[in-house]
Amino acid sequence: MARVVVDVMLKPEIVDPQGQAIQRALGRLGFDRVQSVRQGKRFEIEVDADLDDPGLVQVKEMAERLLANAVIEDFEVRSLP
Amino acid sequence: MTARIGVVTFPGSLDDGDAARAIRYAGGEPVALWHRDPDDGRVDAVVLPGGFSYGDYLRCGAIARFSPVMETVIDRARGGLPVLGICNGFQVLCESHLLPGALTRNDHQHFVCRDQRLRIENAASAWTSAYELGEEIVIPIKNGEGRYVAESETLARLEGDGLVVARYSGDNPNGSANDIAGIANEAGNVVGLMPHPEHAVDPLTGPSADGLGFFASVLKRLAVL
Numbered sequence: 001m002a003r004v005v006v007d008v009m010l011k012p013e014i015v016d017p018q019g020q021a022i023q024r025a026l027g028r029l030g031f032d033r034v035q036s037v038r039q040g041k042r043f044e045i046e047v048d049a050d051l052d053d054p055g056l057v058q059v060k061e062m063a064e065r066l067l068a069n070a071v072i073e074d075f076e077v078r079s080l081p
Numbered sequence: 082m083t084a085r086i087g088v089v090t091f092p093g094s095l096d097d098g099d100a101a102r103a104i105r106y107a108g109g110e111p112v113a114l115w116h117r118d119p120d121d122g123r124v125d126a127v128v129l130p131g132g133f134s135y136g137d138y139l140r141c142g143a144i145a146r147f148s149p150v151m152e153t154v155i156d157r158a159r160g161g162l163p164v165l166g167i168c169n170g171f172q173v174l175c176e177s178h179l180l181p182g183a184l185t186r187n188d189h190q191h192f193v194c195r196d197q198r199l200r201i202e203n204a205a206s207a208w209t210s211a212y213e214l215g216e217e218i219v220i221p222i223k224n225g226e227g228r229y230v231a232e233s234e235t236l237a238r239l240e241g242d243g244l245v246v247a248r249y250s251g252d253n254p255n256g257s258a259n260d261i262a263g264i265a266n267e268a269g270n271v272v273g274l275m276p277h278p279e280h281a282v283d284p285l286t287g288p289s290a291d292g293l294g295f296f297a298s299v300l301k302r303l304a305v306l
Binding site for chain 2: 010016017020066067069072
């Protein structure tokens with residue numbers, strides 16, 4: 001069993017109103033040194049494969065086809081020990 | 082023979098009832114399509130209604146795009162089937178890559194719900210031919226993620242090829258690039274629109290009957306074919 005993490009973030013050029021709202025809320029809590037907040041998504045996927053299995057390539061395809069929208073989002077795939 | 086226009090119901094669709102009513106008002110025959118049933122070719126056009134398909138999980142429209150009905154609608158749309166996606170339906174069309182770009186959270190962070198003035202910028206598509214070029218209409222808008230974005234080359238192509246079908250007139254309600262409210266594909270059979278023409282087909286229940294033209298347009302197109 002392999003555990004894989006896919007992190008999805010809005011591309012830098014896409015405005016993130018949720019991140020902005022969180023940044024403002026942090027300011028109201030007194031965290032006045034916050035420069036910027038951007039919110040993303042983290043997927044934890046368990047795959048019936050070994051860590052060095054080429055089957056893990058499928059996770060990248062999952063991210064490309066469903067987990068992320070390449071028009072507005074970037075993603076990163078990494079394995080968990 | 083009356084044109085048969087399918088209206089898809091996904092789990093979480095809200096405006097399928099009004100879309101069917103608008104089709105009836107325009108003189109067509111609405112046909113209910115269920116998200117789990119592949120479309121078997123018994124309809125002449127399809128409307129993807131507004132709402133929150135699959136609870137807007139993951140991204141608006143991302144899960145609906147892989148529903149059995151959409152697999153066949155996408156195939157037939159590439160072959161020329163007229164398809165109108167309204168609000169969440171527009172999001173489904175972008176996720177399906179039938180239309181370029183994406184719809185993201187409104188720049189002011191609020192859900193917007195009001196009557197909106199639009200200018201028709203393309204009166205040649207399957208869904209806008211009943212309007213005059215430059216005509217201004219007022220129909221409701223209601224969305225939280227209606228801000229149209231696309232890469233600058235894509236925006237330039239949409240503008241250069243006249244694929245922007247409707248633009249916000251007056252205030253931009255959500256921060257959409259170039260005030261874009263709706264776009265068409267190159268062939269003009271697929272149109273996505275963020276505001277809601279199906280809620281404006283009768284002055285008794287909407288701000289106007291200005292929305293009827295979208296449905297009259299496709300009936301006109303189907304009568305010609």
